[in-house]
Amino acid sequence: xxxxxxxxxxxxxxxxxxxxxxxxxxxxxxxxxxxxxxxxxxxxxxxxxxxxxxxxxxxxxxxxxxxxxxxxxxxxxxxxxxxxxxxxxxxxxxxxxxxxxxxxxxxxxxxxxxxxxxxxxxxxxxxxxxxxxxxxxxxxxxxxxxxxxxxxxxxxxxxxxxxxxxxxxxxxxxxxxxxxxxxxxxxxxxxxxxxxxxxxxxxxxxxxxxxxxxxxxxxxxxxxxxxxxxxxxxxxxxxxxxxxxxxxxxxxxxxxxxxxxxxxxxxxxxxxxxxxxxxxxxxxxxxxxxxxxxxxxxxxxxxxxxxxxxxxxxxxxxxxxxxxxxxxxxxxxxxxxxxxxxxxxxxxxxxxxxxxxxxxxxxxxxxxxxxxxxxxxxxxxxxxxxxxxxxxxxxxxxxxxxxxxxxxxxxxxxxxxxxxxxxxxxxxxxxxxxxxxxxxxxxxxxxxxxxxxxxxxxxxxxxxxxxxxxxxxxxxxxxxxxxxxxxxxxxxxxxxxxxxxxxxxxxxxxxxxxxxxxxxxxxxxxxxxxxxxxxxxxxxxxxxxxxxxxx
Amino acid sequence: xxxxxxxxxxxxxxxxxxxxxxxxxxxxxxxxxxxxxxxxxxxxxxxxxxxxxxxxxxxxxxxxxxxxxxxxxxxxxxxxxxxxxxxxxxxxxxxxxxxxxxxxxxxxxxxxxxxxxxxxxxxxxxxxxxxxxxxxxxxxxxxxxxxxxxxxxxxxxxxxxxxxxxxxxxxxxxxxxxxxxxx
Numbered sequence: 001x002x003x004x005x006x007x008x009x010x011x012x013x014x015x016x017x018x019x020x021x022x023x024x025x026x027x028x029x030x031x032x033x034x035x036x037x038x039x040x041x042x043x044x045x046x047x048x049x050x051x052x053x054x055x056x057x058x059x060x061x062x063x064x065x066x067x068x069x070x071x072x073x074x075x076x077x078x079x080x081x082x083x084x085x086x087x088x089x090x091x092x093x094x095x096x097x098x099x100x101x102x103x104x105x106x107x108x109x110x111x112x113x114x115x116x117x118x119x120x121x122x123x124x125x126x127x128x129x130x131x132x133x134x135x136x137x138x139x140x141x142x143x144x145x146x147x148x149x150x151x152x153x154x155x156x157x158x159x160x161x162x163x164x165x166x167x168x169x170x171x172x173x174x175x176x177x178x179x180x181x182x183x184x185x186x187x188x189x190x191x192x193x194x195x196x197x198x199x200x201x202x203x204x205x206x207x208x209x210x211x212x213x214x215x216x217x218x219x220x221x222x223x224x225x226x227x228x229x230x231x232x233x234x235x236x237x238x239x240x241x242x243x244x245x246x247x248x249x250x251x252x253x254x255x256x257x258x259x260x261x262x263x264x265x266x267x268x269x270x271x272x273x274x275x276x277x278x279x280x281x282x283x284x285x286x287x288x289x290x291x292x293x294x295x296x297x298x299x300x301x302x303x304x305x306x307x308x309x310x311x312x313x314x315x316x317x318x319x320x321x322x323x324x325x326x327x328x329x330x331x332x333x334x335x336x337x338x339x340x341x342x343x344x345x346x347x348x349x350x351x352x353x354x355x356x357x358x359x360x361x362x363x364x365x366x367x368x369x370x371x372x373x374x375x376x377x378x379x380x381x382x383x384x385x386x387x388x389x390x391x392x393x394x395x396x397x398x399x400x401x402x403x404x405x406x407x408x409x410x411x412x413x414x415x416x417x418x419x420x421x422x423x424x425x426x427x428x429x430x431x432x433x434x435x436x437x438x439x440x441x442x443x444x445x446x447x448x449x450x451x452x453x454x455x456x457x458x459x460x461x462x463x464x465x466x467x468x469x470x471x472x473x474x475x476x477x478x479x480x481x482x483x484x485x486x487x488x489x490x491x492x493x494x495x496x497x498x499x500x501x502x503x504x505x506x507x508x509x510x511x512x513x514x515x516x517x518x519x520x521x522x523x524x525x526x527x528x529x530x531x532x533x534x535x536x537x538x539x540x541x542x543x544x545x546x547x548x549x550x551x
Numbered sequence: 552x553x554x555x556x557x558x559x560x561x562x563x564x565x566x567x568x569x570x571x572x573x574x575x576x577x578x579x580x581x582x583x584x585x586x587x588x589x590x591x592x593x594x595x596x597x598x599x600x601x602x603x604x605x606x607x608x609x610x611x612x613x614x615x616x617x618x619x620x621x622x623x624x625x626x627x628x629x630x631x632x633x634x635x636x637x638x639x640x641x642x643x644x645x646x647x648x649x650x651x652x653x654x655x656x657x658x659x660x661x662x663x664x665x666x667x668x669x670x671x672x673x674x675x676x677x678x679x680x681x682x683x684x685x686x687x688x689x690x691x692x693x694x695x696x697x698x699x700x701x702x703x704x705x706x707x708x709x710x711x712x713x714x715x716x717x718x719x720x721x722x723x724x725x726x727x728x729x730x731x732x733x734x
Contacts, residue, residue, distance in 0.1 A: 047723045050701040057697055058627050058705060066627070086627055216725060225725050340719075373700035373717060386670075387601040387692050388663065395700075396607040396716045 002279070006030040007548075008540075009268055009282040011254045011297065014099030015529040016513035017288030018232025019147070022239050023537025025246035029544065032280055033237075033248045034270060037063035037095035040102045040223050040233055047218045049372045053094055053103040053480075054221035056085045057374075062103050062223075063095030068428035071292075073476065074437035082425060091323075091436060091478035093290045097248060098233025100480060101526065105220035105343050105369055106201040106229055108153040109523035110144050110164045110531075113137035114354045115361075115410070118519045122360045128412040128441050129320055130360075133518045134490045134499035135535075137164060143531035143538075148199075151530060152207045152230040155199030162194070162350040172204045175213070179339040180403045181346035181367050187462035188349055195347045198366055201230045201526070202343075208235065219343030220369045232530075255431045257285050257301040257310055257509065265310070265509045271429045283548055284540070286501075288513040288533075291321065291482035295419040295515060296434040298486065298496075298503075311486065311496045311503040318419035318434075320484040322520045325440060325473035327448035328365065328406030329456035330379060331464030336400040344370035348407075352454055353522050359447055361410030363522030365455055368404040376402075381468045403464075405455035408481065409448050409473060410522040412441035417477045419485050440477050448473035481525050486515035500539040501532070508547065512536045583617075585624040585632065590639045591617055594691075596655035597642070600662050601695040607716045611695055611707075619698030619707030620691075631690060638687035642669070644678040 008024055010017045013035035021033050045051075045061040052061060059066050066084035073089040074080050085092040094100050114121045116133040124130065145168050147153075154172035157163035174197035177185055185195035202213045202224075213228040227234055240246035251273035258279065259265045267281035287294045295318040299309040311317055338344075348366030356362055371379065376399050377391070385391045417438035425433045452469040459467045489495025492504035501516055503509040514520075514529050521528070540547070581588045598611035598620075611617075624632055642665075646654040650661060657665070668674050672685040698707030708714070711721035 046702075048702040048704070050697055050705060057693075058623065058701075214725065216723075217720070218723060373713065373719070374697055377696040377700060387666075387695075389603050389605055392602050392605060392607065392610075399717050399719075 008284045012289035013097045016533045018237045019533030020537045022236035025240040025243045027541040031246040045223045052221035072422040072435040098231040101231025107524040108199040111521040115521035143534040147530040154204035159196035177346045178341035185347045216342040217340045284508040286510040291485045291515040295485035320413040321417045322484040323477045323479040324408030324481045325444040327472040329469045330404040331459030332466040363407040363409040365407040445473035483514035483517035488516045501536045592655045598695045616698035616707045622706040637682040645674045
């Protein structure tokens with residue numbers, strides 16, 4: 001049986017797709033959202049570190065199924081290996097309704113005005129495709145506000161002298177520091193830094209009919225047992241469905257975007273939960289499947305007219321794959337500095353985000369999410385035993401005595417860090433899988449060294465008896481903060497979409513996830529993905545009559 | 552003719568299948584899903600060196616880490632089966648050649664010294680032909696840590712014993728009342 005034609009298809013029910021679905025559905029458009037995963041269910045996603053989004057060593061509680069969704073990783077020497085979320089090197093984003101917003105740490109950062117103008121602020125960087133966004137902070141500000149109020153953010157910018165200008169405060173009061181947060185924030189203040197509470201997509205007070213956060217020890221990597229963490233699965237997606245205009249088709253794997261000889265897209269081909277192939281037609285298709293899977297879909301959708309895939313006439317799809325070069329330092333204290341009040345990270349500071357001598361961009365620093373027992377087995381000072389009596393003794397004595405400061409360093413995008421289609425490996429349904437290749441720009445590691453030394457200074461000031469740096473910024477990019485593979489820009493020769501996420505040359509095809517990001521800023525990306533979703537949704541609804549008449 | 556041919560093929564497959572089952576029959580005498588008894592004895596001793604019993608409490612043996620690894624090797628870690636068999640076999644070869652005893656009967660200090668060499672890839676190359684010794688040991692370390700510090704439902708960490716040693720709540724206390732300073 002064929003599916004009923006709808007106005008809009010959205011592929012991916014995560015941060016971007018969920019927001020756009022709601023914007024379109026409440027404006028009366030008929031929408032089908034495709035999600036390859038299922039609805040999240042707390043009872044299935046119990047507090048089990050080994051299947052949590054933090055480790056995935058025994059599989060991903062939030063998807064995807066590691067047996068059905070392989071990828072290929074290409075090493076610098078050209079070796080190709082099949083990878084899964086279990087083996088590592090996969091760059092997984094959760095596959096379920098809500099995607100990463102179900103199990104994330106929920107930091108609700110606005111980017112800074114400079115983050116949208118990296119090239120005009122810092123100039124060109126050799127070997128990098130660093131560029132300004134076609135969108136400014138001012139363009140996005142009203143949509144940040146909308147995301148904060150509709151999805152729900154707790155925070156208070158007033159103690160952050162570097163805060164991006166805002167018209168309205170965040171809707172809920174900020175969270176209190178945990179024990180370690182208080183000690184480290186005090187140390188920051190003594191050093192003349194400006195610590196403040198991290199804005200969070202969690203409820204500090206009851207909000208939108210759901211309860212306040214209970215400071216669960218296991219938060220990031222897990223679903224919330226009281227539903228006090230705000231994602232698209234418990235906010236905008238239910239709102240979209242309540243209109244009666246939005247259907248969410250779960251366990252459906254989209255294989256390709258279909259287009260006609262005139263170059264317009266007509267719908268998608270997909271496999272349902274019983275692995276049967278179907279087509280769904282629509283007047284418009286919006287891809288929000290993550291920076292890796294959105295690029296894969298564009299590249300896999302080839303026709304005579306688009307032999308290199310949709311939007312890929314100039315070979316920019318899949319390029320500039322970015323993430324965050326996480327870096328920082330750890331400190332060992334001679335008393336129990338952590339109390340495990342979840343999620344752990346409570347304060348941050350933006351003194352190192354921009355305008356530091358010799359640094360291009362930078363990153364915020366904040367205290368770490370609570371240590372999980374297995375992950376903590378890898379947190380040791382350099383030279384410490386990796387097994388045996390000494391290793392075990394460190395674990396038992398110090399899991400409460402270790403604190404860290406870490407942050408996401410803004411990566412310098414480069415053309416060769418990319419997603420491409422593997423010529424041989426196929427997924428469970430026979431769809432060609434994506435290959436990840438390239439590596440971070442050499443400047444990333446240098447900037448990580450700098451930020452790690454700043455983190456170590458704070459830990460020393462806080463009275464740590466031993467400190468050590470954990471310096472990132474090397475190797476394959478991507479990861480959970482994956483971005484950049486369908487860059488937005490004003491020039492079709494050097495970008496994939498225009499400033500509204502509309503694919504150049506294909507009027508009824510849009511992208512609405514972090515694939516659009518020109519640069520990734522030194523902040524967690526989710527609030528910016530949501531804000532862009534609101535902006536794209538508004539653009540589509542206000543132009544729907546003219547778009548529809550031409551499709 | 553066609554039927555005859557099909558029957559012939561069937562018989563052939565059945566015969567080949569029973570040959571294939573022979574090593575599996577031997578394995579079935581073991582209480583483990585994957586390991587033989589001898590392999591398990593060696594690996595138990597190896598895991599106990601990775602996480603030993605000490606003043607904090609029991610080690611990998613008491614926590615049942617072997618059951619975690621055994622269970623996962625026939626499930627999500629099935630792609631690691633070969634390196635486990637080859638690694639255990641090579642470790643026994645090294646142990647027998649250097650000390651004239653199987654690894655599990657060596658005294659603890661000798662086991663430790665042997666594993667320090669394994670860790671840095673310094674056991675005799677001829678015992679480890681085609682087996683990456685550093686990779687094998689890293690894998691055993693990771694899996695032992697997972698079995699000891701992960702959830703008991705996967706086969707290890709019996710009665711959350713590692714959580715007791717770390718002073719972590721188990722099962723997880725869901726609620727904020729135990730964070731007095733935040734209320």
